[in-house]
Amino acid sequence: MEPQLSHHVGDGVATVVIDHPAKRNAMTTQMWRALPPLLEELTGRPDVHALVLTGEGATFCAGADISTLRGSPDEAQGLAVLAEEALAAFPKPTLAAIRGYCVGGGAQLAAACDLRFAQEGSLFGVTPAKLGIVYPASSTRRLAALVGPSAAKYLLFSGELIDTERALRTRLVDEVLPEGELDKRVGEFTRLLAARSLLTQASAKEFANGRTDRDAYWAEQARGGRDTAEGVAAFLERRQPRFAWNPVTPRPAVRDE
DSSP states (O other): OOOEEEEEEETTEEEEEEEOGGGTTOBOHHHHHHHHHHHHHHHTOTTOOEEEEEESTTOSBOSBOGGGOOSOHHHHHHHHHHHHHHHHHOSSOEEEEEOSEEETHHHHHHHHSSEEEEETTOEEEOOGGGTTOOOOHHHHHHHHHHHOHHHHHHHHHHOOOEEHHHHHHTTSOSEEEOTTOHHHHHHHHHHHHHHSOHHHHHHHHHHHTTOOSOHHHHHHHHHHSSHHHHHHHHHHHTSOOOOOOOOSSOOOOOOOO
């Protein structure tokens, strides 16, 4: 089977699968190119309220498939950055479900997600120092914001792989699950996310990521929508809310500040 990004949608959740098991799900040039338009398509689907990124089989993503890089290293890195930024800008909650290797470009993609759940025994690494590559500024800032400057420097300076215990301690992952329980936990949690207000989630995502110039936009969205009224009514009536707000078009990319 050709390397690909497959996806399916169910229960309000889109699952995107990095499918290249022959190379530990390393991303080919075509896969990097395919991710941004796929995310744009999923943004516009009203039946998608959250997104899971995972790898086929026993590995998340071992980085870039060097054998497919036909252009210069700068061109290849540019494709990876575009894919990473598209994932970071996806306006709905995103979660990386990680097992096995999460290394190089795989770690870039995981860091671009809002949350990361990992199976015990997974390994993480940011490895440009092994190849003499300058890690992109936006990726470096995102990693440092996630784990702190010292932990980011440890990962980038050494290129060493770390285990789930250290990844959890440094906040590279949010939860670590025993073997066999990752899929169940991810399914339960993302169904929970899909039942919550996307208006709240999308605005909180922008604010938490440093976007500070759209307060008026989100206030208008709240006034013009029905999520707030529905949430209050559901609380008073002791029932589950039926939230309806959904972005019609992709949001502008979140800016690093």
